[in-house]
Amino acid sequence: MLIGWQERVDLPLLGVTGLKAKIDTGARTSALHATDIEAFERDGVQWVRFHTGFDDDAHDTNAEAPVHDRREITNTSGIPETRYVIRTKFRIAGRLWSIDLSLADRSGMTFRMIVGRTALRRHKIAVHPGKRNLTTNATAKRPKGKDSS
Template identity: 75%
Template structure:
């Protein structure tokens, strides 16, 4: 059983994205990734998407291209259904790597530009400790960054 906190650093290696601050959100069914300038196109007769993503406000946008898995109705944070492009990629938390589906949506006003929903966690022996964060992320000293409490 892998125990993770409510916030973790994750990688999306097939997209070339590493060390992303993500919220582990069991209240969300679908995982979501921040994307802007979303453009769909065909490559070899298959639907693809090109988009920009940014995880740090002072960082530059990263261009990503990948196949489209499907278009799916997803409820946004306000509970309103919207049709989103969904891609399939690999997620790495700690040393574990597995396939997940990610919906693409503009999240620049949100604190977390990536949400890992419960469908992505299912069947992977993951336990979320809601009182901790960054349990799988080594700090510069090599130890997990545990939530500090004032004494």
């Protein structure tokens, strides 16, 4: 499958659909914008709750997921940060699989989600660096009345 450097993706277990994501093969781990990150325990398992709101409210939601890991991840400024990592379902162009997703405050970034190379590995995907939205019409998944550009 050929995808562009920017695509619309879904995170169905988190209730997020049509999210504009940057496909970043320079990043190892995928990252999702999250604020108000709070760890808690449920039935003896560590979970995390967080808020995904950004500069618009089209994908503004509260979510919870089991913690898969805590990792040192180098941010865009080259500074290592300890982040919660969750494992969740990821969908692009109708194909669905599990990915690891670090939670980070991406308030100052253009994209709420970065899809790293590990999420794409072993799924027969090539990225066209000069094209975007090859898997879907960019306006087809935008919530009505919202501008999610």
